[in-house]
Amino acid sequence: xxxxxxxxxxIICPVLLSAQVTTSLYxxxxxxxxxxxxxSVYTKMTLDEKVGQLFMPIVEPNSxxxxxxxxxxxxxxxxxxxxxxxxxxxxxxxxxxxxxLADIPLLISLDGEWGLSMRLTDAPKYPRxxxxxxxxxxxxxxxxxxxxxxxxxxxxxxxxxAPSLDVHSNPKNxxxxxxxxxxxxxxxxxxxxxxxxxxxxxxVMSVAKHFPGHGDTSEDSHxxxxxxxxxxxxxxQIELYPFREYVNAGLSGMMTGHLNVxxxxxxxxxxxxxxGVGVQLLKQEMGFTGLTFTDAMAMKxxxxxxxxxxxxxxxxxDIILGVVNQGKEIAxxxxxxxxxxxxxxxxxxxxxxxxxxxxxxxxxKFTPINISTIHNRVNTPSAEWVQKKIxxxxxxLLKNETELIPVKKLDATKIAAVSIxxxxxxxxxxxxxxxxxxxxxxxxxxxxxAEIRRLKEYxxxxxxxxxxxxxxxxxxxxxTKEQKxxxxxxxxxxxxxxFQASVNNxxxxxxxxxxxxxxxxxxxxxxxxxxxxxxxxPVSTGIMKEGTGFDTSKSRLSYSMPEEVGLAxxxxxEIESIALEGIRQRAYPGCQILVAKDxxxxxxxxxxxxxxEESPEVTDETVYDLASVTKTTATLPAVMKLYDEKKIRxxxxxxxxxxxxxxxxxxxxxxxxxxxxxxxxxAFIPYYTAAIDENSYSGSLFGKQSSVYHVRYAGAxxxxxxxxxxxxxxxxxxxQFHLPVAKGLYASDKMHDKLLKEVIDTELKRKGSYRYSxxxxxxxxxAVESVSGTDLDTYVKxxxxxxxxxxxxxxxxLKQTSIERIPATEDDPFFRKQHVRGYVxxxxxxxxxxxxxxxxxxxxxxxxxxxxxxxxxxxxxGGERYLSExxxxxxxxxxxxxxxxxxxxxxxxxxxxxxxPTSPGTPIEVYGHTGFTGTCFWIDPVxxxxxxxxxxxxxxxxTPNRQSTLSIRERIQEELYLALxxxxxxxxxx
Numbered sequence: 001x002x003x004x005x006x007x008x009x010x011i012i013c014p015v016l017l018s019a020q021v022t023t024s025l026y027x028x029x030x031x032x033x034x035x036x037x038x039x040s041v042y043t044k045m046t047l048d049e050k051v052g053q054l055f056m057p058i059v060e061p062n063s064x065x066x067x068x069x070x071x072x073x074x075x076x077x078x079x080x081x082x083x084x085x086x087x088x089x090x091x092x093x094x095x096x097x098x099x100x101l102a103d104i105p106l107l108i109s110l111d112g113e114w115g116l117s118m119r120l121t122d123a124p125k126y127p128r129x130x131x132x133x134x135x136x137x138x139x140x141x142x143x144x145x146x147x148x149x150x151x152x153x154x155x156x157x158x159x160x161x162a163p164s165l166d167v168h169s170n171p172k173n174x175x176x177x178x179x180x181x182x183x184x185x186x187x188x189x190x191x192x193x194x195x196x197x198x199x200x201x202x203x204v205m206s207v208a209k210h211f212p213g214h215g216d217t218s219e220d221s222h223x224x225x226x227x228x229x230x231x232x233x234x235x236x237q238i239e240l241y242p243f244r245e246y247v248n249a250g251l252s253g254m255m256t257g258h259l260n261v262x263x264x265x266x267x268x269x270x271x272x273x274x275x276g277v278g279v280q281l282l283k284q285e286m287g288f289t290g291l292t293f294t295d296a297m298a299m300k301x302x303x304x305x306x307x308x309x310x311x312x313x314x315x316x317x318d319i320i321l322g323v324v325n326q327g328k329e330i331a332x333x334x335x336x337x338x339x340x341x342x343x344x345x346x347x348x349x350x351x352x353x354x355x356x357x358x359x360x361x362x363x364x365k366f367t368p369i370n371i372s373t374i375h376n377r378v379n380t381p382s383a384e385w386v387q388k389k390i391x392x393x394x395x396x397l398l399k400n401e402t403e404l405i406p407v408k409k410l411d412a413t414k415i416a417a418v419s420i421x422x423x424x425x426x427x428x429x430x431x432x433x434x435x436x437x438x439x440x441x442x443x444x445x446x447x448x449x450a451e452i453r454r455l456k457e458y459x460x461x462x463x464x465x466x467x468x469x470x471x472x473x474x475x476x477x478x479x480t481k482e483q484k485x486x487x488x489x490x491x492x493x494x495x496x497x498x499f500q501a502s503v504n505n506x507x508x509x510x511x512x513x514x515x516x517x518x519x520x521x522x523x524x525x526x527x528x529x530x531x532x533x534x535x536x537x538p539v540s541t542g543i544m545k546e547g548t549g550f551d552t553s554k555s556r557l558s559y560s561m562p563e564e565v566g567l568a569x570x571x572x573x574e575i576e577s578i579a580l581e582g583i584r585q586r587a588y589p590g591c592q593i594l595v596a597k598d599x600x601x602x603x604x605x606x607x608x609x610x611x612x613e614e615s616p617e618v619t620d621e622t623v624y625d626l627a628s629v630t631k632t633t634a635t636l637p638a639v640m641k642l643y644d645e646k647k648i649r650x651x652x653x654x655x656x657x658x659x660x661x662x663x664x665x666x667x668x669x670x671x672x673x674x675x676x677x678x679x680x681x682x683a684f685i686p687y688y689t690a691a692i693d694e695n696s697y698s699g700s701l702f703g704k705q706s707s708v709y710h711v712r713y714a715g716a717x718x719x720x721x722x723x724x725x726x727x728x729x730x731x732x733x734x735x736q737f738h739l740p741v742a743k744g745l746y747a748s749d750k751m752h753d754k755l756l757k758e759v760i761d762t763e764l765k766r767k768g769s770y771r772y773s774x775x776x777x778x779x780x781x782x783a784v785e786s787v788s789g790t791d792l793d794t795y796v797k798x799x800x801x802x803x804x805x806x807x808x809x810x811x812x813x814l815k816q817t818s819i820e821r822i823p824a825t826e827d828d829p830f831f832r833k834q835h836v837r838g839y840v841x842x843x844x845x846x847x848x849x850x851x852x853x854x855x856x857x858x859x860x861x862x863x864x865x866x867x868x869x870x871x872x873x874x875x876x877x878g879g880e881r882y883l884s885e886x887x888x889x890x891x892x893x894x895x896x897x898x899x900x901x902x903x904x905x906x907x908x909x910x911x912x913x914x915x916x917p918t919s920p921g922t923p924i925e926v927y928g929h930t931g932f933t934g935t936c937f938w939i940d941p942v943x944x945x946x947x948x949x950x951x952x953x954x955x956x957x958x959t960p961n962r963q964s965t966l967s968i969r970e971r972i973q974e975e976l977y978l979a980l981x982x983x984x985x986x987x988x989x990x
Contacts, residue, residue, distance in 0.1 A: 021287040024250040025200055029360045037364060038355045041104060042348075049104060050351045051334045052077025054313065056109065058296065058322040059083055061090035069094065073101045076330055079354055080107030080159075082321055087122050088155065088378055092369040095156045105363040107319075107354070109159035113179055115148045116155070122375060123151065124383040127390060129164060129191070130493075131513045133181035133538030134549075135393035138194040145198020145206075147386040152204045154377045156369050158361040159205040161255060161293070163192040165242035166215035168539060171494065175220040178492070182538030183215075183546050189242035196251045205361060208246045210257030210295055211282060212264060212271055213239025221258040221301035225270060228261045235263055244286055252290035252357070254282065256317060258301030270302045278316025291357055296322035297329075310336045318350045381569030385561045391512070391522035392560075396535035397550040398496075399509040404486065406529025406555055407460065408879050410436045411802035416458040420446055421467030427517040428464050428488070431524030434620075434862055435556060437807035438462070449475035455483070462527065464488040466515045471498040480505035488523050490515035497542040504543075511537065521559065528805075529555035529878060554599065555879045557869055562602045562979070571979035572603055578971050583608040587962035588934050588953035590618035590823065594861035595976060596869060597945040604862070610823035611955050623808050623822045623858050624950040625841050627931030630857035631777045633809070633867060634796045636891070636904035637883075638784040639671065641799050644887045647787050650675075650903075657783035660756060665764050666779065673768075674776040675904045676896045680767035681775045687844035688831045690758050691751060696723035713830035715959060720830060728754065739849025740812060742832040742839045747847055755847050756782065770899035774844065774854035781853025793851050803880060804870065806863035811851040813858040814838045822858065825933055827956040841933055841954060855932075861948040868939050868946045892927050892941065902927055919970040921977030932958075936969050943980055947973055 045053075055078045059069065072078045081098055083091050095108055110116065116123035126144065135141055152160055167188050168180035181191040196206035210221075212228075212235065219226035228239065243254075256272040264277050271277040272294045282288050294317045295302075302308055309320045309329040313336075323329040336342040358364060370377075397405060407413065415438045419426050424440040432438045441452050446465075455461050461483050463476065468491045479485060480502045487503060488510040489496055496503060496511065503509055510533075512523040525531045529552065536549035562569045575593065582588055590608030594601060606618040626633060642648040648657070648671055655667035669679045689701065702716045703709055709717040728751040730737040737746035759775050781792050788795045793811040801809045810816060817838075824837035831843055840846050842855035850856045866877060871892060875883035891903045900909040900916070905927035909916035916922075917930050918938060928938035934953025939946050949972060953963040963969070 019287050020289050021247050021250060023252040023290045025205065025252045025360050026289070026356070027250070029356075034356055034359045037359050038352055041355055042352060045104070045351070047334060047337065049077045050347055051330055051337065053079035053104070053351050053354050054318070054333065055309075055320050055323070055326060055330060056080040056082050056107065056293075057326055059094060061086040061094060065094060066097065069098050070101060072326075073098060073106070076326060077104075078106070078326075079104070079319065080109060082109045082111065082161075083119060083157075084111065085119050085121075088116070088120055088374050089371050091120060092155060092371050092374050096368045096371070099156070099366045100368070105358055105366055107159055107358055107361070107363055108155075108157050109161060110152065110155075110157050111161040112148065112152075113162040113164055116151050116378065122379070124379055124387065125516070126387060127394070127514060127516070127519075128178035129181045130168070130178040130538055131390065131394045132191055132195070133187060134396050134511075134513065134535040135191070135390065136534045136536055137393050138190060140389050140393040141191050141194035142198040144386055144390060145195040146202050147198075147383055149199045149202035149204040151378045151383065152199075153202070154369070154374065156366065157204065158358075158363055159207060159253065160199055161207045161209060161253075162199075163195045163206065163208060164210070165189070165192045165208045165246060166210055166213055167238050167242065168215050169238060170216040171539075173215060173217055175222065176215050180215055183540060184538070185238050185241040187538060189245040192242055193246055193249045193251065196246065197249070200252060203362060205253045205291070205357065206251055207253030207255050207291075207293055208243060208251065209255035210259070211243050211254050212257070212259070212261055212277060213243070214257050214259060215239065217259070221295070222299045223301075225258060225260050225301040228259055228263075230263060232263045235261070247282075247286045247288045253293065254288055254290060255293045255295055256282075256312075256315070257295050258299055270305070272302060272317065273305060273308065273311040273315050275315050283316055291319060291353065292317045293319045294321050298322050298324045307332055307336075309333050310341060313342060313346075313350070318353060381561055382563055385563040385569075387518045388521065388560055388564075391516070391518040392525075392531050394513060394535045395519075395522045395526045395531070395533055396511040396513075396537055396548075397508070397526070397533045397552060398511055398537065398544055398548055399503070399506060400550045400552075401507045404460075404484065404508045405510070405527060405533070406552055406879065407436070407527060409803075410805040410878070411798070412459075414457065414459045415439070415462065416441065416455055416460070417462040417464065418443055418449065418452060418455070419464045419466060420444075420449070420470055421465065422515070426464075426466070426520060428490070428520035428524050431521050431559065432462065432527065434559065435524075435528035435530065436805035446470050446473040446476050449473070449479060455479065458483070460484045460486070462486045462488065464490060464520075464523075465495075465499075466490045468492060468495055470495070472500070472502050476502045477505065486510065486527060488512060488527075490519055490523070493537060493539060493544070494541055496544060500543050511535070525558050526552070529553070530558035556877065557596060557599060557601055557865060559601045559604070564600050565597045565602055567597070567602065567979050567983055571982055572975065574975050575603065575972050576605065576607070578968060578975070579605070579607045582951075582963060582966060582968040585962050585966060586612065587966055587968055588951035589615075589955055590622075591934070591949060591951035592618060592620065592622060592624065592861040593972065594865055594948040595945065596865050597943065599869060599873075599944075601862075601865065610952075615823075616820070618823070620862060621808075621821055621860060623813055623817055623860050624935060624952060625822075625825050625855075625933045626857045626859060626864075626935050626950070627842060627855050627933040628774070629864075629929050629931040629935045629937060630845075630855045631853065632904050632906075632929040633859070633864060633937075634792060634811070634857045635777050635780050635784065635853040636675070637800055637867065638788070638792060638795050639675070639780060639904065640883055640887055640891050642784065642787050643891075644883050648783070654779060654783060657786045658779060659786075660782075661760055661779070664760050666760050669779075671780070671783065672903070674780050676770070676899070676901050677772045677776055678768055678770055678896065678898065679773070679776055680764035680769065680771065681773045682762050682765065683771055683773045685758060685762060685775070685844075687755060687758070687847055690755050691724050691728050691747070691847060693723045693725045697721055711829040713828065718830040720833065740814075740839060741846045741849070742828075742836060743834055745832060747849055751847055752849065755844065768898070770896065770901065772901075774842070777853035778844065778848075779853070781851075784853070791851055792853065800867060800870075800882060801863070803882070804863070804866040804877060806859065806866050809857065809859035809863045809867070811840075811856045811858070812849070817858070823952045824955055825952050826954040826958055835956070859950075861950050864937060864948055865946055868937060868948075871939060872941060872944060872946065892939070893925070905929060917970075919974035919977065921974050921981070930969070934963050938973060945976065947976060
């Protein structure tokens with residue numbers, strides 16, 4: 001029975017193996033139109049032109065390129081050009097010249113295994129294939145191929161000599177190394193095919209190389225003829241496997257390598273010249289029907305072979321690349337045709353195939369390249385986004401004890417980060433700080449870690465290695481023994497073996513593969529759960545096996561580009577124009593703008609300076625006075641938390657929590673009415689009058705301009721010759737006067753009590769109707785502090801900001817933030833008699849010591865986004881729950897029956913767009929708030945989007961309010977909805 005089965009297999013297998021695999025590019029072509037074009041060209045070709053089609057010389061943009069190109073095309077009739085170096089503009093210039101010179105369209109090719117930047121210095125830089133091999137999501141790899149194809153087409157390139165399907169099974173290989181996707185043939189096949197499909201589905205031919213496999217050799221075919229000594233069974237399992245899969249996937253190009261493979265009967269000859277390899281194995285057995293190219297014929301592995309081009313053509317190659325003496329080789333091929341060594345039918349077959357692919361790849365429809373715009377057309381936002389996607393997908397978690405990554409409990413974890421081989425300003429550290437208050441250090445070497453003695457103070461130390469020259473040292477070994485550590489390698493994976501002891505000790509280990517900014521961005525986000533980790537090690541090292549890698553899930557905001565959520569970056573260009581218009585019109589001196597969608601920060605830009613004079617530029621670390629945004633970012637989450645814990649009910653009267661209101665007209669005001677601004681409380685009181693000694697001046701405090709009314713402030717003329725009540729305000733800080741009002745100005749607890757009494761004693765008008773008033777939230781703050789037993793600042797920090805990693809979000813910012821990071825607000829000549837900086841702008845909040853329910857909070861946009869994303873997530877962020885989904889839903893969806901207001905939140909006004917605080921395109925479900933200092937945030941649950949705008953528009957004066965008259969915040973918001981609308985229209989038309 002076994003003999004019969006063996007006989008059956010031996011008969012049937014050759015039939016199966018000889019099945020021809022039509023390439024997808026060829027299959028999808030209009031055969032009739034293609035045939036007509038090929039016939040029209042072929043019938044007019046001379047023998048010289050037919051032979052010339054088989055050659056593709058290598059060109060470089062040096063001083064004599066025009067003469068050389070002219071000779072190739074006019075005299076030698078070559079069928080194409082292979083570019084090897086230069087710039088985008090140089091190559092475009094040569095391509096234009098060459099195509100215009102050629103009677104028969106040229107095939108333009110590039111040897112770009114990791115994109116155009118492999119040869120062109122100013123093209124987008126993508127990583128070597130070993131990094132791609134770590135990616136598990138093949139859609140990312142395909143996307144990469146699509147983007148490279150787009151760039152190729154902009155450059156008039158039809159063929160990319162990629163991917164390398166060599167399996168890197170020999171770490172001593174001097175030529176393949178990181179050019180390979182890895183050591184696992186299945187992984188190599190999957191990545192190579194995904195990349196090639198990305199190329200070919202977008203109209204660029206992929207060429208797999210170096211058939212039959214250059215991975216397991218310690219010799220370089222540029223310098224000698226390497227030998228692959230494995231038997232046929234091993235070749236089938238490893239070297240040939242990716243190529244078979246590539247052929248079966250219907251891909252179009254193949255490059256034969258200069259390799260001696262005895263098991264394939266090469267008999268000491270290069271495989272590129274072997275009939276057994278190029279015809280019997282590749283075409284007959286594997287069924288490949290696409291174009292076959294030789295590797296460069298100037299390489300030492302083949303260059304000493306006589307009649308090399310003739311042999312290569314007879315061995316199944318269709319196009320000869322980069323011969324040493326092209327004139328001589330063309331003559332030898334022509335002679336071989338004339339004497340019958342190469343049959344006319346074989347020549348016709350090859351030429352017609354080449355012409356067919358010229359038609360398929362669009363070479364017959366050349367449009368000159370616009371050289372003046374080529375740089376920007378290639379270096380687009382989509383090119384950058386793909387770079388980010390690659391590193392996000394490749395980042396590999398090699399070790400994760402106690403599931404340390406993503407890091408949780410930020411409020412209870414003191415974190416330090418030390419870079420070795422890079423300064424503290426590196427991209428890794430910058431992005432770590434976006435998630436938590438991380439103290440950063442740098443060391444020139446691993447041994448220098450011993451000099452950073454403060455590391456023992458930290459609960460977690462993140463060590464990043466940025467140099468391939470680094471090696472383990474006692475200092476690192478001790479640190480990983482004694483403390484919780486994360487080792488992050490921005491190096492080749494093989495370098496991890498130099499740190500075996502420290503890797504064994506470390507709590508977690510991340511492999512980021514190289515030290516580019518994109519690798520550092522991805523690794524930092526991976527540490528904190530900004531991105532999920534899915535990469536797998538593509539090669540084995542001495543201490544790690546191929547395929548090693550732990551998965552994690554995304555749990556916090558990530559940082560990318562609009563393309564990440566299906567939007568186009570160029571749709572956001574108008575935001576910059578509007579923001580800069582505001583600065584030019586002196587609506588504000590500078591601003592921060594942040595947009596997050598689907599849990600991704602897709603726009604984070606800063607414009608302008610701290611003021612209109614010589615001052616620092618605004619950065620993402622600039623901290624702004626939020627003004628009334630405090631209501632919804634401090635007081636409201638505190639109320640929500642207490643409501644969640646059933647310590648406050650919306651129908652509870654204020655007197656239940658604030659005893660000072662008992663017996664007053666405020667006693668029966670409900671928490672709900674305070675949140676909705678439906679209490680009837682007056683909109684405003686002149687808070688500062690409570691602190692001023694009425695007997696210190698004569699006449700009225702405000703009035704018309706005269707000799708005693710010295711300064712213009714808040715739309716009125718006020719005198720400055722008054723004095724503060726000495727028991728309320730002092731110019732010296734002390735135990736009694738401990739509430740900071742401004743620089744050199746301090747209030748006592750009596751000031752708090754008197755001001756609170758002033759608020760409580762105000763009259764009520766039209767209770768139940770809508771009237772916006774800061775006093776409502778001043779009273780809510782008192783309720784929160786009464787119930788929680790602590791001040792509002794402490795309560796929201798403990799329950800929200802510290803857990804979220806929102807380190808800049810705080811009241812009284814000078815206690816933890818350098819004044820150098822805080823722009824000044826208003827130049828106040830009347831009350832505080834100074835240009836206010838680092839202290840709250842709002843006068844009432846200032847007299848409460850900077851902690852008030854209506855104002856006083858400071859933050860940057862990035863930290864605010866964390867709280868707002870928590871609401872969008874239904875009360876959860878970073879793997880921790882802050883509020884129940886029910887509470888979040890109640891507070892974010894409830895709307896007043898008499899106004900546009902919600903429970904603490906402001907909302908769009910669909911009935912009156914002129915009075916609405918949002919743009920016309922904003923959905924009615926949006927909630928947020930604005931601030932008097934020129935701030936706002938809007939959370940859109942329909943589109944899962946947050947928009948934040950921060951500025952100090954009151955610098956140097958609150959009037960005129962050009963930000964409002966120019967509708968800066970609303971116009972920027974509208975651009976977001978126009979971008980969303982554009983993508984929806986695009987999806988509909990597609």
